[in-house]
Amino acid sequence: MNAIERYSADFARIENALPGSSIGWLQDARRDALSRFAERGIPTTRDENWKYTDVSSLEKRALIAAPSPDRADAATLAASIERLALAAEYHLLVFVDGRYDRDLSWLGRLPAGATISSMAEVLERDPGLLEAHFAGEIWPHGAFGWLNTALAADGAVIHLEADTVVEQPVHLLFLATGSASAVHATNLIVAGNNAKVTVIEHYAGDDGATYFTNALTHIVIGENANVAHYKLQQESAKAFHIAGIHAKQAAHGRFASHSISLGAQLARNDISTYLAAGSHCELNGLYLADGRRHVDHHTRIDHAEPDATSSEVYRGILDGGARGVFNGKVVVHQDAQHTDAKQENHNLLLSKNAEIDTKPELEIYADDVKCTHGATIGQLDDAMLFYLRSRGLDEAAARSLLIYAFAHDIIDRMALQPLRKRLERQLIERLPLGSTEVSFSELLLDGQSGTGQ
Amino acid sequence: MATATHQLDALIAQEYKHGFVTDLETDTIPRGLNEDVIRLISAKKNEPEFMLEWRLAAYRHWLTMIEPNWAHVHYPPIDYQEISYYSAPKSNKDGPKSLDEVDPELLRTYEKLGIPLKEREMLAGVVAVDAVFDSVSVGTTFKKKLGEMGIIFCSFSEAVQEHPGLVRQYLGSVVPSGDNFYAALNSAVFSDGSFVYIPKGVRCPMELSTYFRINAQNTGQFERTLIIADEGAYVSYLEGCTAPMRDENQLHAAVVELIALDNARIKYSTVQNWYPGDKEGRGGIYNFVTKRGDCRGANSHISWTQVETGSAITWKYPSVLLKGDNSVGEFYSVALTNNRQQADTGTKMIHIGKNTRSTIVSKGISAGRGQNAYRGLVKVLKSADRARNYTQCDSLLLGDRCGAHTFPYIEVKNPTAKVEHEATTSRIGEDQMFYCLQRGISAEDAVSMIVNGFCKEVFKELPMEFAVEAQKLLGVSLEGSVG
Numbered sequence: 001m002n003a004i005e006r007y008s009a010d011f012a013r014i015e016n017a018l019p020g021s022s023i024g025w026l027q028d029a030r031r032d033a034l035s036r037f038a039e040r041g042i043p044t045t046r047d048e049n050w051k052y053t054d055v056s057s058l059e060k061r062a063l064i065a066a067p068s069p070d071r072a073d074a075a076t077l078a079a080s081i082e083r084l085a086l087a088a089e090y091h092l093l094v095f096v097d098g099r100y101d102r103d104l105s106w107l108g109r110l111p112a113g114a115t116i117s118s119m120a121e122v123l124e125r126d127p128g129l130l131e132a133h134f135a136g137e138i139w140p141h142g143a144f145g146w147l148n149t150a151l152a153a154d155g156a157v158i159h160l161e162a163d164t165v166v167e168q169p170v171h172l173l174f175l176a177t178g179s180a181s182a183v184h185a186t187n188l189i190v191a192g193n194n195a196k197v198t199v200i201e202h203y204a205g206d207d208g209a210t211y212f213t214n215a216l217t218h219i220v221i222g223e224n225a226n227v228a229h230y231k232l233q234q235e236s237a238k239a240f241h242i243a244g245i246h247a248k249q250a251a252h253g254r255f256a257s258h259s260i261s262l263g264a265q266l267a268r269n270d271i272s273t274y275l276a277a278g279s280h281c282e283l284n285g286l287y288l289a290d291g292r293r294h295v296d297h298h299t300r301i302d303h304a305e306p307d308a309t310s311s312e313v314y315r316g317i318l319d320g321g322a323r324g325v326f327n328g329k330v331v332v333h334q335d336a337q338h339t340d341a342k343q344e345n346h347n348l349l350l351s352k353n354a355e356i357d358t359k360p361e362l363e364i365y366a367d368d369v370k371c372t373h374g375a376t377i378g379q380l381d382d383a384m385l386f387y388l389r390s391r392g393l394d395e396a397a398a399r400s401l402l403i404y405a406f407a408h409d410i411i412d413r414m415a416l417q418p419l420r421k422r423l424e425r426q427l428i429e430r431l432p433l434g435s436t437e438v439s440f441s442e443l444l445l446d447g448q449s450g451t452g453q
Numbered sequence: 454m455a456t457a458t459h460q461l462d463a464l465i466a467q468e469y470k471h472g473f474v475t476d477l478e479t480d481t482i483p484r485g486l487n488e489d490v491i492r493l494i495s496a497k498k499n500e501p502e503f504m505l506e507w508r509l510a511a512y513r514h515w516l517t518m519i520e521p522n523w524a525h526v527h528y529p530p531i532d533y534q535e536i537s538y539y540s541a542p543k544s545n546k547d548g549p550k551s552l553d554e555v556d557p558e559l560l561r562t563y564e565k566l567g568i569p570l571k572e573r574e575m576l577a578g579v580v581a582v583d584a585v586f587d588s589v590s591v592g593t594t595f596k597k598k599l600g601e602m603g604i605i606f607c608s609f610s611e612a613v614q615e616h617p618g619l620v621r622q623y624l625g626s627v628v629p630s631g632d633n634f635y636a637a638l639n640s641a642v643f644s645d646g647s648f649v650y651i652p653k654g655v656r657c658p659m660e661l662s663t664y665f666r667i668n669a670q671n672t673g674q675f676e677r678t679l680i681i682a683d684e685g686a687y688v689s690y691l692e693g694c695t696a697p698m699r700d701e702n703q704l705h706a707a708v709v710e711l712i713a714l715d716n717a718r719i720k721y722s723t724v725q726n727w728y729p730g731d732k733e734g735r736g737g738i739y740n741f742v743t744k745r746g747d748c749r750g751a752n753s754h755i756s757w758t759q760v761e762t763g764s765a766i767t768w769k770y771p772s773v774l775l776k777g778d779n780s781v782g783e784f785y786s787v788a789l790t791n792n793r794q795q796a797d798t799g800t801k802m803i804h805i806g807k808n809t810r811s812t813i814v815s816k817g818i819s820a821g822r823g824q825n826a827y828r829g830l831v832k833v834l835k836s837a838d839r840a841r842n843y844t845q846c847d848s849l850l851l852g853d854r855c856g857a858h859t860f861p862y863i864e865v866k867n868p869t870a871k872v873e874h875e876a877t878t879s880r881i882g883e884d885q886m887f888y889c890l891q892r893g894i895s896a897e898d899a900v901s902m903i904v905n906g907f908c909k910e911v912f913k914e915l916p917m918e919f920a921v922e923a924q925k926l927l928g929v930s931l932e933g934s935v936g
Contacts, residue, residue, distance in 0.1 A: 048523070052864075337853070349868035352835070362859040364878050367850035371878040375863055378871040 003042045003059050008034065010064050010182075011150055018153055020123035029134050033149035040143040049142065052325040052357040053268055053296045058240045063182040063212040065151050072096075072177035072206070077104060084173055084204055084234075087418040091116060091170045098174070098183035099154050108168055113161030113195075116170060119186060122157045129159055133188055133218055138248070140272050140300070141216075145244045148216040152186035155216075158199060162192035162222065169198040169228075169416060174213070176205035176239065182212040189217065191225040193250075198228040200419065201245075205236035205263070215243040221253035221279075228256040230419060235264040237291070242266075247273040247281070251305075254280050258414055260423065261287040261295050272300040275308035275336075285314040286410040288430060289322035296325035303336040303369075312343040315410050317403060318354035329361040330373070336366050343373035348406055350379065400431035482539045488512065491641055494539050498610050498644075501617055511630035511640030518634045524797040525826040525858055526766050528739065531704060538642040538675070599657070605650040606661055609677050612648035619650055623681055627710040627747040627774070635706040635768075636743040639675045643708070646677035651686035651717075660916050662691040676707040682717035684750065689720040691919060705764075707742045715750030715777065720758070722915050726926050727763035734793030734822075737765025744771035748780035748806075756783040757800065758914040760923040765794060770828065772801035775809035775837070782811040785911040787923070790823025790855070791931060799829035799860075804837035804870070813844040816908050819855035820931055826858040833870040840867060846876040849907050851900070851931070904931065 011034050020026045042059055043050040072080070077096065081104055085092060093116070094104040100118030110116060115129065122129055139145065156172045174185060191197055203213055213235060221227050227247070235241045241264040247255050253276065261267050273281045287295045301310045316324045330341045347356045360373040380402045388398035404427060411423050482493060491512055495505040520531075599606050605616060613620050630640035651657055682688055692709075705727070711719050721744075730737025740763075746755035757771040773782030784800035802811035817825040825848065833840045848857035859876045881903050889899035905912075905924055912920045 334854070347865075349865065349870075351868055354868060355864070355866045357862070357864045359860065359862050360874065360876070361861075362848075362876060362878060363856070364848070364850070364858060365854075365856045367853045367855065367880045369850070369878060369880070371876075373859070373874075373876050375861070375874040376872065377863060377865045379868045 004038045006062060006064070007147060007151070008038065014065060014151070014153070018151075019120035020127055023123065023127050025131055026123070026127070026134065030150045033146045036141075037143055037146035037150060040146065043143055049298060049327075052323070053266070053294065055240075055242075055266070055268075058212060058266060061210065061212070061240075063240075065153070065182045065184060077175065077177070080175055080204070081173065084175075084202065086171055086200065086416070086422060089168050090200075090418075091166075091168055093118070093156050093170065093172050095154060095156070095172070095174045095185065097176060097178055097181065098185050100156075110166065111164055113164035113192075114166055115157065115159040116166075117157050119152070119155045119157055119188070122159075130157065130188065133190060133220055139218060139246045141244065141246075142270065144214055144242045145216055145270075148184045148186055148214050148244070151184040151214075152216070153184065155186040155188070157187070158189045158197060160191045160195035160197055160225075162194055164192065164195045166197040169200055171200045172202060174201075174203045174215070176203075176209060176211050176213065176235065179209045179211055182214065184214045185216070187215070187217040189219045189227060189229070191219075191221050191227050193222040194224045195222060196226040198230070198416070200230040200232060200416070202232045202234070203241060203263075204234045205239050207236050208238060209236045210238040211236070212240040213242070215241075217243070217245045219245070219247035219255065221247060221249045221255055223250045224252045225250070226254040228415065229258070230414070230416065231257070231259045231269070232419070233259075233261045233263055233267060233269075235267070237263060237265060237293070239264045240266045242268045244270045245272075246270075249273060249275050249279040249281065251276045252278045256282045257284070258410070259283075259285040259297065260410075261285070261289075261297070262426065264293070264295070266294045268296040268298070270298045270300075272302070273310075274302045274304055275310065277305040278307045280308065281310045282413070283310070283312040283314075284410050284413045286407055287314070287316040287324055288407070288427075289316075289318055289324060290320035291322060292320070293322045294325075295322070298327045298329075300329045300331070301341065303330070303332045303339040303341060305333075305335060306337045306339070308336065309340040310342070313410065313413070314345045315407060316345075316347045316356065317350065317407060318347065318356055319350040321351070321353040323355045324357070326356075326358040326375075327361070328359075328373070329363065330371060332362075332364040332366050332369050332371060334365040337368040339366065339369040339371065341369070341371045345375045346406070347375075347377045348379065348403065349377060350403075396432045400433050403431055404428070482537060484537045485534045486512075486536070486538055486642065490538055494642060494644065497539065498613070500613055503617075503621055504613055507625065507630060508641050511637050512642075514631040515634070515637035515641055518631075518637055520634050524768050524828070525824065525860070526768060526795040526797050528766055528795075531739070533638070536704060539644055602655055602658070603652040604655060604657055605648065607648055609643070609646040609648050609679070612679075616648070616650070619681070620648070620679070623679055623710070623712055625710075627712060627745045628708050628743050633743060635741040636708050639677060639706045639708045639743070643675040643677040646679070646707070648678075649680040649688060649690065651682045651688045653683045654685040655683075656686070657688040660689045660691050662693070674703075674705045674707070676705075678707070678709040679712075680710070680719060680721070681712045682714065682719050682753075684715045684717060686714075687718045689722070689916060691722050691724075691916060693724045693726070693919070693922070704739045705741065707744075709742070709744040709771075711746035711755055713746065713748050713750060713753035713755050713780075716752045717750060718754040718756075719746065720756045721746070721771075722919055723757075723759040723761075724915075724919055724923055724926060725759065725761045725763050725767070728765075729763050729792065729794050730765040732792050734765065737794070738763065740764035740767045740769060742769040744769065746771070746773045746782070748773060748775050748777050748782060748809075750780070751777040751806070752779045753777050754781040754783075756785075756914070758785040758911065759787070759798075760911070760915070760919075760926065761786070761788040761796060761798060762926045764796075767794075767796040767798050769798045770801055772803070773811065774803045774805065775811065775840075776805045778806040779808045780806055781809070783914075784811075784813045784815070785914040786815045787818070787908045787911045787927070788816070788825055788827075789818040789820070789927060789931070790825045791820040793822050795824045797826045797828055799827045801830040802832070802842060804831075804833040804840035804842070806836070807838045808840070809837055810841045811843075813842070813846070814910050815844075815846045816911055817846070817848040817857055818851065818904060818907070818927075818931075819848065819857045820851040822852075822854045824856040824858070826860060827876075828860040828862075830862040830864070831872055831874070832862075833865045833867050833872065835866045837867050838869050840870040840872075842870075842872045844872075844874040846874075847907070848876070848878040849904065850878065850880045901927075901931070
């Protein structure tokens, strides 16, 4: 059975069990999505967009969308959540194996005009909220995006009416507890004019579990609205993670995307945004990979109208036999005069078998624009290492310090303190610390929080 | 600089000045392509058996290939059966032995083009011209002088006759006959081109130069150039092109192979000014070229410099395979697209040997409705310890209907490599213009000055005569878009 037949069988099996299966437009959208997926098929390395990322190992596993047979027990789940939650005051929506779990979630007080819930619940109560945004050609989907639309059983819905401000960040925690299953989750974030929200999309899984997360997030940003989106990918080291994050920004809308990729054996992120007049976006990313892992980021920024600005910085650290892929595309359309677009990609190769393939692309059809991009690939700078060694740091500590500094450039761009702290600790855990281990990590963390000296 | 600026004014008003067709009786075979045509070409050129076999193998492979469509260019499909694959000026069968024997009509064409073959001969040892008219080489100068040093500089057909050993050894060793669609087509039907061999330790005392010119209507030109620099040798080679005005699109699929052995150095410079089509994009040359250098030996050095102002479509990626340890590859390019011209050009630097270095400097200028894309690949293989690459791609936009695109591919498999890529896109700054205008420089002069300054990094890599010509060309090509 090939992939298309398998997924089609999957769809036939679960279609009637999907939330909102009795809603006509939704049923149509799902069937349409499946046929579009079938048209495209699973991408191969012959597709320009998948040139460096081979998903045949995922297809070999033939993971199907089914409830995991070995769902973790309540105590284990509670412990995981305890470990993964970022701050007590953040709104927390927990999805276990792709399904919303109300009992494990915690929602604080929300202003009127804010709906924060799961897709399944919204489809029961107020399906009209989703219809306009659900599917169709408005999103730049690839095969996995369409597959997601067809098969997604749940996901988060964050819907803000105009002028609604959600003060505390919304933490969406997707826990994969089982093995051998595929989870398709669809999230929708809609911020009306002047609305403001911060969302953390967080994926984590049990160590050693092999599963497939296919996530899709649509973000609609109204005029003058402001959405900050953090994506933290900490899947199990054997997991497959394929995600799309697609935003549309109305005039003067602001969008910040931070994508942190730490886990999974194969991770692929497609991030895109579409900028209307005077809007601004910021795309930041950090990817760390070692072992035989593969991490791929494809980003696309469309400057469709005048006076929009964008800035993009991605940094990657590749060790062991890991392979990193970065493809950043900036398209400036004909009418998008006074565009200012900056893009950077920097990579550290730490081992003989690591590999990076990077392609920063510019496509420009307007003349009054300022566009720059840069990419670098290298190892740690000998002169810098020498400087640190000459001041008494051993080799490992000196290397650690430089790697830390390299990655911290991205962490520095984040506004959420609890998340920054979490990332700093995780980064330090991965560093090849030397004999100065204890004092070194204390030094770094204290220095960050400003309580040192 | 000042000269160029003043000439610009005069040139802006001109139509494409090399647009004329010389009436010549040509020996052209009927349109279409099949094995018989290839046998005929090979027979006409009196080639040895191995060449025919090679051509036929390339043709059979070509039949299995699909025309590439990944480049950022658009054009109507080409009917390969509508092209005549061989055209030679009618002349006496043994070929001209001196300029006196050359068809005077042909010589007049060169004079109009400003390639003073006779003058050059008199100018004693400045530049040797192996001028190519359509497909057959008609005159070679300074051959004797070069011959004394053991340098072979002749037409490809002559090389096949007189140095079959060298041809057999090196032909297709850099660009295999099945390398890509157009290279395969070229391998099957190429008519002529240039052949250069510089023996061990010889430094070629003059710049070698060939002027190509497309003339007979509906004749695709398939040139083949092969340059070999043996151990410790040095050569600088110039290629320049002009073409007469015509209405139908013409296909040009050339192949250039460079081979540098230990400590050898090849400098290859191109000024390409083929007919770009009229303002609406009618006519113009399709320039689908495969150029590749092979730094086969240790410490070898290959440098490509190109100024691309002509052609309706340019599809060209002069590349360097850095196989030898410590070898160096360079690519300097100015590509200009005006009106409806399209260019998809760049380079490939493949780092294989240790301590290999490459530099890429690409300057793209788009005006009118021109589309200009840089497409490059920097690949560092696992074996290439301490490889180093620096890439700089700048684009300048003149007008709000043109496009500038950058598609750099960077693939690194060695942690000791250091690779840097930088690109910028901008238009001429209002502050720059203001600065010039308030000092009494006219808008046209200011633009020309700024554009020439933008390209300076590349122009300084060109041999002197070419640098002057390149500046003039830039002015002519920007015609109508200035101000």
